[in-house]
Amino acid sequence: MVKTKSRRDRLRSVIQSRGFAALGELAESFEVSESTIRRDLEQLEHSGDARRTHGGVFWTGNPSTMRVFGDRRDTMWAAKSSIGRIAAELVEDHDTILLDGGSTTYELARHLVKRPLQVVTNSLPVAHLLSSSESIDLIMVGGSVRGRTAVAIGPMAEQVLHTLNVAKAFLSVAGITERGYFNSDMMLVESEKSMITAGDQVIVVTDSSKFGKVSLSRICGLGEVNAVVTDSGINSQWKQRLENEGVGLVLASTPSSFSRTKQDESKETE
Structure with missing residues (x-):
């Protein structure tokens, strides 16, 4: 034994x-x-x-022991896993989706391994995870690879992203304030802006510790995404702010059938 x-x-x-x-x-x-x-x-x-x-x-x-995530292990891994599981429920079979880099989007990818999907990503860990799945058509976005985050960014990545269209783009962030969503890498943020233009729906996946934090570079305004998937640690003030901005809120502790698209949003404002 x-x-x-x-x-x-x-x-x-x-x-x-x-x-x-x-x-x-x-x-x-x-x-x-x-x-x-x-x-x-x-x-x-x-x-x-x-x-x-x-x-x-x-x-x-658990990706926390991978080199790219190892130095960022924190107390939110359980929450990130739950967020990934719930976010996966927003994905329909045969969807074309985009996943950016980060530990939370990696957790989402873990729950998509056996699904019949077309997945676009600039994340080496996500691509590595999904590359052996027979049910997934994987498209890797090229570019300059950041060693610390293992994501492809820069002009080459942005050029490719501008040619693509996906049903859902899932983004990770380093901070959220009343001004919007932020990340710490300016080149990564430029790539994420291109991802936003590629997505019919844009969904931020982040744990509740990111609310109220600011980082170096702003990705977009608070109401410029369709939904935020987070854990139940988010406070009532932030729930109200997101609701006021017309952003769907999906909590990891509850199931969701969120299906609002950017096209629907534009029709409402016409």
């Missing part, structure tokens, strides 16, 4: 570090049969740390 547990612990570490591993390669490396590896993988899948696909397995566990 101890030997089995030790092997599964090592197997978990291998898959986590690689992101994806082939079944035969794992069996050979651990010197066990493929049927034994399959049983081990069943346990990892049951715990939510991995998802099996044809011929292999890819990591879907």
Whole structure:
């Protein structure tokens, strides 16, 4: 029993570090049969740390230990996971969606792994996660890659984004004030502005700790997105502000059927 547990612990570490591993390669490396590896993988899948696909397995566990997220681990990971799960309910099968970088959008991606979707992203961690999913048509936006955040940004990314149209664009932010949504990287913000123009719906996914915080560069005004998905830690004043701006609020503790689009919004103002 101890030997089995030790092997599964090592197997978990291998898959986590690689992101994806082939079944035969794992069996050979651990010197066990493929049927034994399959049983081990069943346990990892049951715990939510991995998802099996044809011929292999890819990591879907907590991203907080990944290099790009490791130095930003905080007390909000549970909230981010819930936000990702609820945000995934806003996505319909066969949608074309856009995901930007960040730990919360990564959590959203974890809940989309087996869905039939077309996904556009500038995030290397998100692309890595989804690249082995047979049901997802993945489009990676190129550009200059920020090492700290592992996202592609800059003129090349913006040029590509300006040619695209998606049903829903999901954005992460570093701060939200009465003036709008902010991020700390000016080049990233320019790419996010292009993402906004690409989306029929624009949805901000963020934990409640970001409300009332400001950052270096402003993405857009408070009412220039369609919805905000956050956790129940948001206070009543912020709920009222979002309502006053016509922004749909989706709380991670409640289901949602939000479907307002920017086209609907424009019709209301005509």
